[in-house]
Amino acid sequence: MENNSSKFKNLIAKGENEELAFLPSFDLEKIAQTICGLLNAKGGRLVIGIDQNKNLVGIPNDISVEEAEQYLVQHIVPETPFDANIETYNGQRFMIVRVWEGSKQPYIFEGTIYFRRGIHNQKATSEEIASLIHTRQQNELHWERQVSFGVEWEDLDQKLIRKIMQTSQKNRRSNYEGEDLLEFLNHYGLFNNGSFTNACVILFAKNPIRFLPQARVRLTEYAEGKTDKSLIRDEVLEGNLFSIRERLEQYVQNLGTKSIFDEKHWQRVDFAYPEKALQEGIINALIHRDYSRFKSQMTLSVYPDKLTIANSGNLPDDINIKDLKTNHRSFPVNPDIAHMVFLIGYIDKLGRGTLKILEECKEAGLPTPVWKQSKGEVILTFRGPKTDTHKAGALLDNDAIKRLNDAVSDAVSDAVSDAVSDAVSDAVKNRLILVIKLLYIEGALPLKALMNNLNVSRATMQRDLLLLNSHHLLQRIGSDKYREYELNDALKQKFDALKN
Structure with a gap:
């Protein structure tokens, strides 16, 4: 609570600006005007219970978040998801309403388009309206809104549509009050001019x-390592987003307890991935996946000591990996899909999904999950408990090294020779070549695994890895407490091409 109070105090200290507004009283009309203005600008937060001079006024105890939510849903069009919550500070109650820059601008309240300029909400000028409409037209060309040719009404799961419609009306997240399924789809941009969208x-x-x-979506489970021989499950799931979500969640519910053997303490370490964190990771991947490419893919892979969820796509330009560990603005790649998932209640707060994942793993006593973005793919990795045997007990697979074809082996040798100086001895070069081959075969490995496999000291291994990293042959992933090393993406792709 103290941390929340500190954050609230710091928020108020900033004072009003383009993305932060204050209102002294719970005036629904002024609240809607302010939210509308923020939606048409850069988004932001409205704090109710504070006047323009930063005086803390507070709001009465009988005022609820639900009252504000219902009013905003009914009076602002088109509707948009938003967060509203009550914050208590110094014995007083305040309401904070948070919205993001709208993806369906312009937003209208009671027939008027409002725009946030500095610390004021004013009626939009003709130039601002034209700009908002142009942005909306650009959004309408998005892949989601494009016509999916050949789709007929009978091709859709009408029972599912009715379920979503009725659920969103019951939980008051939807402002569509009718009962016609086609009108419901049209209301949310999923049915336009007689055609169904992607x-x-x-x-x-x-x-x-x-x-x-x-x-x-592909679901794989490995007994040991990432080799075809160790596959104990390999299934391709087909169906709409909701059916795939349900099947994946059923799978993770049945994962049960996993085990890792810690050789240092000669004991088995049992653990279970937090179900809610996995569910959040699954729905996030399904929502943010780049479906526009025919080569698009999503995979859920389970190993003895980790679980990964990978989906095609990239993080938005305004967000990096570090932002995922804090409260951040949400820029869904597929806003129509994301909004429908929001309506049914599978996601509650925009931009908080990643925080929920971190919180659940911390509570379960597991290492911090790791997000990684490589070319055209975002990967979330859940790890088992930290032990000294995480890939460190397996010795170098000489047979696997020998199975590498001549083209790959020559390419590895050339990459190392081209990178390092002639002053480096042949013994060091040979060891660097083995490091590259091992990382190519096994994937990401921690320092100790490399030390054990190559039978060298920590200092020697660290020098080797620093040298390879400085020449961009490998990259470091994970946190400082749990660091792993893997091949540079471009180098791996080059070897893959030679392997096939």
Whole structure:
């Protein structure tokens, strides 16, 4: 609570600006005007219970978040997800409403388009309205809104559509009050000019791969390492987003207890991944996945000591990996898909999904999950408990090294020779070549695993890795407490091409 109070105090100290507004009283009309203005600008927060001079006024105890939510949903069009919560500070109650820059601008309250300029909410000028409409038109060209040709009404799961419609009305996240399913889809941009959109197919088609084969999801489970021989499950899931989510969640619910043997303490370490964190990771991947490419893919892979969720796409330009560990603005790649998932309640607060994952893993006593972005793919890795045997007990697979074809072996040798100085001895070069081959075969490895496999001291291994990293042959991933090393993406792709 003390931390929340500190954050609230720091927020108020900033004073009003383009993205932070104060209101002294719970005036629903002024609240809606302010939220509308923020939606049409850069988004931001509204704090209710503070006047323009930063005087803490507070709000009465009988005022609820639900009252504000219902009013905003009913009076601002088009509707948008937002966060509203009550904050207590110095014995007084305040309400904070948070919104992000709208993806469906312009937003209108009671027939008027409001725009946030500095610390004021004013009626938008003709130039601002024209700019907002132009932005909206650009958004309408988004892949989600494009027509999915050949889709008929019978191709959609009408029972599912009705369930989503009724659930969103019951939980008051939807402002659509009718009962017509087509009108409901039209209301949310999923049915336009007599045609169904790509987003509608992803969400509601009975058999979406008939129209969008990239909608498949792969589920794999490995007994040991990432080799074909160790595969104990390899399944391709087909269906709409909601059915795939349900099947993946059923799978993670049945994962149960996993075990790692810690050789240092000669004991088995049992653990379970936090179910809620895995569910959050799954729905985030399904929402933010780049479905527009035919080569798009999403995979959930389970290993003895880790679980990864990978989906095609990239983080938005305004967000980096570090931002995922803090409160951050949400820029969904697929806003229509994300909004439908929000309506049914599978996501509650925009930008908080990653924080929930971190909180759940911390509470379960597991290492901090790691997000990584490589070319065209975002990967989330959940890890088992930290032990001294995480890949460190397995000795170098000489047979696997020997199985590398001549083209790959020559390419590894050339990459190392081209990178390091002639002053480096042949013994060091040979060891560096083995490091590269081992990382190519096994994937990411920690320092100790490399030390054990190559039978060298920590200082020697650290020097080797520093040398390889300085020449961009490998990259470091993970936190300072749990560091791993893997091949540079470009180098790995080069070897893959020679391998095939």
